[in-house]
Amino acid sequence: MSLARLFALIQYPLPHHLLSRLLGRLADCQQPWLKNALIQAFIRRFEVDMDEAAEPDPTAYATFNDFFTRALEDDARPIGEGVVSPADGTLSQFGPIEAGQLIQAKGHRFSAMELLGGDGEAARRYLGGSFATVYLSPSDYHRVHMPVGGTLTEMVYVPGRLFSVNAATTHHVPNLFARNERLVCHFDTEHGPMVMVLVGAMIVAAIETVWAGQITPLPRGDVQRIHFGTPVRLEKGEEMGRFKLGSTVVMGFAEKLDVDGLAPEQTVRMGQSLGQLPH
Incomplete structure (x- = not known):
């Protein structure tokens, strides 16, 4: 059995909504030391380019969710044709x-x-x-x-x-x-x-x-x-x-x-x- 299939199968019995809501509360935490640690770890893990963010300072976001749904600079994404x-x-x-x-x-x-x-x-x-x-x-x-x-x-x-x-x-x-x-x-x-x-x-x-x-x-x-x-x-x-x-x-x-x-x-x-x- 492939790892991908195993990953899919183990999801069936998991309490999807409970896990998501618990992690959602963590992502809305406003404790500076915790939310800053989460944000910094995420930036390192996924190599997030903060230079294109409207607010490039990771510590300026009130919560991890605010960071995650951050706005970009106005010219960061030109709009194409069609x-x-x-x-x-x-x-x-x-x-x-x-x-x-x-x-x-x-x-x-x-x-x-x-x-x-x-x-x-x-x-x-x-x-x-x-x-x-x-x-x-x-x-x-x-x-x-x-x-x-x-x-x-x-x-x-x-x-x-x-x-x-x-x-x-x-x-x-x-x-x-x-x-x-x-x-x-x-x-x-x-x-x-x-x-x-x-x-x-x-x-x-x-x-x-x-x-x-x-x-x-x-x-x-x-x-x-x-x-x-x-x-x-x-x-x-x-x-x-x-x-x-x-x-x-x-x-x-x-x-x-x-x-x-x-x-x-x-x-x-x-x-x-x-x-x-x-x-």
Whole structure:
């Protein structure tokens, strides 16, 4: 048995939510000696470049979470043409949505309807469309931005597990992104409907949006849908949310995304052009 498969298997019995919430409390600790030690250890372990941060002094952050979700300098991520990457990370998979299925990893597909919380009507909007998945590792910048401009129409919280979403787990846990806790954000854009799914993961203490603040963790229960009477408009490149520790964003488009010379498992940066959608 490979180490990757063993890593995936040992996650099944773990108390995902309990571990994540306990570590979330640690990450929100404001004791200077503790939070500074955590931040400095993290910077050394992952070789974090603080020169591009809006606040380059690690000790200036009130908590580890504040450091982890730090802002960058205004010119650190130029915004490219067409559809741009919503985050720094790895473009793990992309392609057409065929028969309502998305690629998770080689040999693994999952259902768009399940990803969207069992909403068949929403899933039908993306039949014949395309998707792209960006994985944010712990060392990446952890704010999520708009790949194109759009108006928020609905937000859906979907409860679930909190498996890790790294490469080892995506290759060995079926339906991973449709199993984990997630936040589904539906937008109207000039290219038609777009959905951005912020997927929770092991040790992710919370998911936030710019229009509603911290959303997760919520008490586990049913799918919760929130409609917005007042439009929330966000332009391409604007921040839309953030992860408190690393996770994954799955984007869905009603049209085919013409990808610009990229390959699965390629490193991307927020604002980098991914491709073009028809108007």
